[in-house]
Amino acid sequence: MSASQQDRAxxxxxxxxxxxxxxxxxxxxxxxVDLDVAPGTSMVxxxxxxxxxxxxxxxxxxxxxxxxxxxxxxxxxxLAMDRSDREATRAHIGMLFQNGALFDSLPVxxxxxxxxxxxxxxxRDEAKDRAIGVLGxxxxxxxxxxxxxxxxxxxxxxxxxxxxAIAAQPDILFFDEPTxxxxxxxxxxxxxxxxDCVKRLGSTAVAITHDMISAARIGDQAAMIHKGKxxxxxxxxSLMTSGNDMVDQxxxxxxxxxxxxxxxx
Amino acid sequence: MTAAxxxxxxxxxxxxxxxxxxxxxxxFALAGLSHVxxxxxxxxxxxxAMLEIGYxxxxxxxxxxxxxxxxxxxxxxxxLSRFSADSAIASLVVLSVTRELGPVxxxxxxxxxxxxxxxxxxxxxxxxxxxxxxxxxxxxxxxYLVAPRLLAGLIALPLLVLVADILGxxxxxxxxxLKLNFSAATYLNNTINFVQADDVISGLAKAAVFGFLISLxxxxxxxxxxxxxxxxxxxxxxxxxxxxxxxxxxxxxxxxLFFAR
Numbered sequence: 140m141s142a143s144q145q146d147r148a149x150x151x152x153x154x155x156x157x158x159x160x161x162x163x164x165x166x167x168x169x170x171x172v173d174l175d176v177a178p179g180t181s182m183v184x185x186x187x188x189x190x191x192x193x194x195x196x197x198x199x200x201x202x203x204x205x206x207x208x209x210x211x212x213x214x215x216x217x218l219a220m221d222r223s224d225r226e227a228t229r230a231h232i233g234m235l236f237q238n239g240a241l242f243d244s245l246p247v248x249x250x251x252x253x254x255x256x257x258x259x260x261x262x263r264d265e266a267k268d269r270a271i272g273v274l275g276x277x278x279x280x281x282x283x284x285x286x287x288x289x290x291x292x293x294x295x296x297x298x299x300x301x302x303x304a305i306a307a308q309p310d311i312l313f314f315d316e317p318t319x320x321x322x323x324x325x326x327x328x329x330x331x332x333x334x335d336c337v338k339r340l341g342s343t344a345v346a347i348t349h350d351m352i353s354a355a356r357i358g359d360q361a362a363m364i365h366k367g368k369x370x371x372x373x374x375x376x377s378l379m380t381s382g383n384d385m386v387d388q389x390x391x392x393x394x395x396x397x398x399x400x401x402x403x404x
Numbered sequence: 405m406t407a408a409x410x411x412x413x414x415x416x417x418x419x420x421x422x423x424x425x426x427x428x429x430x431x432f433a434l435a436g437l438s439h440v441x442x443x444x445x446x447x448x449x450x451x452x453a454m455l456e457i458g459y460x461x462x463x464x465x466x467x468x469x470x471x472x473x474x475x476x477x478x479x480x481x482x483x484l485s486r487f488s489a490d491s492a493i494a495s496l497v498v499l500s501v502t503r504e505l506g507p508v509x510x511x512x513x514x515x516x517x518x519x520x521x522x523x524x525x526x527x528x529x530x531x532x533x534x535x536x537x538x539x540x541x542x543x544x545x546x547x548y549l550v551a552p553r554l555l556a557g558l559i560a561l562p563l564l565v566l567v568a569d570i571l572g573x574x575x576x577x578x579x580x581x582l583k584l585n586f587s588a589a590t591y592l593n594n595t596i597n598f599v600q601a602d603d604v605i606s607g608l609a610k611a612a613v614f615g616f617l618i619s620l621x622x623x624x625x626x627x628x629x630x631x632x633x634x635x636x637x638x639x640x641x642x643x644x645x646x647x648x649x650x651x652x653x654x655x656x657x658x659x660x661l662f663f664a665r
Contacts, residue, residue, distance in 0.1 A: 202536050226542065234540040240533040244452075244525075254541040303541075 151214045153178040153311065153343040154199065159208035160367075161194055163242045168194045169205065170367035176360070181337055181344040183358030183375055185351075185389060187398065191367045196313050199345075201229055212311070227352040233309035233342075235333075236314040239300035241288035247274070247299050248284030254307045274376060276339075277332050294325040298332065305336045312337060314346035318353045330356040351390050354378060363389065365398060419542060432550075439544070441550035450552040454629050457553075457615070458560030462567065464517055466509045472505050472574025473497055473605035481584050493580060494594035501543050501572035502603045503663075508655050510568045511561060511614035515647040519622040523643035526626025527636035535627070550627065553619045560617025562608040568602060606662040613633060614651050621647035 152175040159172040168191045176182045186192050197203040199210055199217075210217045212228050220228065233254075241250050249256075251273055253268035261269055269283040277298040296360060297317070304312060317333060318326035330353050337344045346357050354361060358375030363386050379390050385401040388396030480496045526549055530536050548640045573595060580586040621643045629639035 179432075197536070200536075200540055202539060229540075230542050236533045236537055238532060240537040242534055242537070253543070257541050257543045300532070313589065 144339055152176055152211070153180075153213065154193075154345070154348065155209075155211040156216075157209045157211075159195070159198060159210065160206045161191075161198060161203065168367055169208075172208070172364070172369055174362060174369055174372070176201070176343055176345055178343055180359040181334075181346065181357055181375075183354040183361045184345065184347045184364055185349070185354055185361060185378070185386075186347075186364035187224065187389065187400075190364045193315060193340070195364065196234075196315060196345065196347060198233060200232060200313065201225065214328045225338075230307075231310040232313065233304035233311070234303045234305065235297075235300050235312045235317055237319055239288075239296040241300060241303070243288055246284065246287075247288065248290070250299060251284070251289065251306050253303065258307065259306065261355055263400055266396070269306065270302070273306045274299070276305070276336070277302045278328075293320055294322075294328070297321065297325075297329050301332055301336065303328070305340060308340055310342075312341055312342045312344045314344065314348075316348055316350075317357070318347060318348065318350045323352075324352065326353060327356070333357055346389055351378065373379050405620055429503070429620075429624055432627070433547055433620055436550040436620070436623065438556045440555050440646055442547075444547065446548055450556055453553045453556035453619075454560055456521070457514065457556050458563055461514050461517055461560075461564060464513050465564045465568050466571050468509050468573040469501070469506060469515050470578075472573040473501055473508055473572035473577075474579045475575075476500055476505070476572075477576035477579040478641035481579075484636040490584070493584070493586070493592065494576070494591050497576035497580075497597035498595045498599045499603060500597060501576070502569050502607045504607075504655070505657075506568040506572055506586045507561075507565050507607045507610040507614060508651065511611065511618065511651045512567050514561065514564065514615070515618045515621075515644055515651060516556075519618045520648045522619065522622025523626040523629070523640045524636055526623060528640040530627060530629050531632050531636060535569075542649065545627075550623045553614060553623055557615035557617075557619030558612050559615070561611040561618070565608055565611035566604075569607065573606055576658045590619045602662075606658075608654060609662075610658050611652055617654065618647045621650065641648055 150400070154174070154176040156172055156174040159169050160167070171301040172191070172195060174182075184192050184195065194203060198205045204216070209219075215228070217225055217228060223341070241247075242253065245253070248270040250269050251270035255261045255269060256263065256266050257342070267284065271284050274281060274283055279295065279298055283291070283295065288299070291299065314333060317329055321329060333344070333346070334357060336342075344357070346354070346358075348354050355375055355378060360372070361375040361378050362369050362372040363383070364370070365385055371381060371386045373381060378386065381387060381390075384397045387393070388398050476497050477493055481490060484490055484492055484496070493611045526535075529549070535549070538548060577588070577591055577595075578608050580591045581588050625639040625643040625646070629635045
């Protein structure tokens with residue numbers, strides 16, 4: 140690869156979103172979102188409830204079809220691809236759901252190896268060994284593999300869900316509120332695991348969160364979404380001192396400021 | 405004039421809503437069926453569904469069939485004895501069980517047991533993001549959750565009804581021989597001589613349709629459930645009620661198709 144090609148490759152964002160719009164009936168949830176995530180970086184998206192964070196992730200994951208805009212992965216527009224190419228591209232994305240979303244009807248090891256088995260990357264015999272290996276990476280003993288999700292604590296469920304998200308070694312990882320519902324120590328443990336996994340895999344990560352401490356721990360870059368638009372983007376370290384009124388109000392949890400909660404009067 | 409227009413608008417909204425619901429259900433059924441015949445297949449999911457619908461429903465269907473046969477023999481005895489037609493009890497029991505009561509009562513019991521469980525399981529998966537998680541793990545939820553259940557319903561119900569037919573006749577036999585003083589040989593002879601293959605086959609065909617409807621309603625309402633625990637509860641109720649009503653409606657249609665001359 141020549142120097143100019145290398146330079147272009149490093150400059151092409153891993154994820155580039157332009158003009159993304161989505162409405163549900165009369166409610167406009169995404170109103171022309173523009174966002175770039177550079178390869179190998181962790182982007183944290185913050186924003187109030189109902190600001191469109193989850194819808195943004197679901198659009199990239201293909202769980203919701205956007206009304207307009209483009210979503211590029213490695214410079215290729217996902218929405219212009221045919222179905223099989225789109226599915227192949229999305230096969231390189233791992234997702235950690237807010238509540239874990241583990242499959243109740245399957246033991247832990249099958250949950251972890253589900254994506255590997257679905258993509259036929261391993262045989263069923265190999266899958267259990269792989270799953271136990273990945274469970275080890277998130278600090279869980281191999282014996283946990285034979286338990287059922289209902290037998291695990293909230294923190295363990297989150298770790299299993301993280302193991303499932305990274306099992307196929309995806310290029311891109313999404314985290315939806317990774318520390319919600321966890322005590323501060325377990326939250327720190329999960330954040331640490333996320334950072335370790337992202338670094339080890341060399342993945343690009345996007346996390347949405349309300350937890351400012353978690354945002355500072357996970358993110359290299361941060362963006363704030365409000366009323367379906369990105370209103371600020373910058374280094375995650377400067378979240379608390381951004382100088383942006385909206386970000387300041389949100390990160391400091393102030394009642395008064397440019398963001399007005401829609402309360403029924 | 406305004407009142408008449410309001411009434412028309414209400415009727416119109418109802419009709420449009422019904423058409424929309426029917427269309428959505430039909431598209432869901434067609435999508436589910438198309439995945440039954442297109443790979444990848446999930447034999448484990450199919451096996452689990454067969455176990456749930458078929459094997460685990462066996463006790464409730466068996467008990468229903470035995471008691472139905474017993475009641476049928478007893479009731480027909482009180483009615484037929486007035487016309488000295490007691491000898492028709494065996495034929496009445498076998499025809500009623502194979503053509504109607506086996507498939508219909510068996511299906512209604514399975515709708516209550518399996519349809520509700522199916523809607524609750526898939527509904528919970530929907531509201532806890534498990535269905536979205538399937539999609540992110542390169543697994544089509546229609547293929548993994550719906551198609552195996554539709555196929556299992558289609559296959560398991562006829563097998564259950566075959567067992568129900570035998571046990572229903574056995575129930576009638578027990579009452580006829582122990583309470584109504586029939587000779588065992590005469591009762592069995594009457595049963596075997598009167599029943600025809602068409603009677604059994606038509607019942608099994610009905611059972612296949614009913615099994616499909618039970619799975620379809622369970623999957624459809626579960627898959628489209630919204631709004632947490634209350635939504636899952638509503639989906640479960642809707643699955644059982646719609647499956648039960650459709651079983652009775654389709655029973656009439658199929659009876660008309662098979663037996664109307």
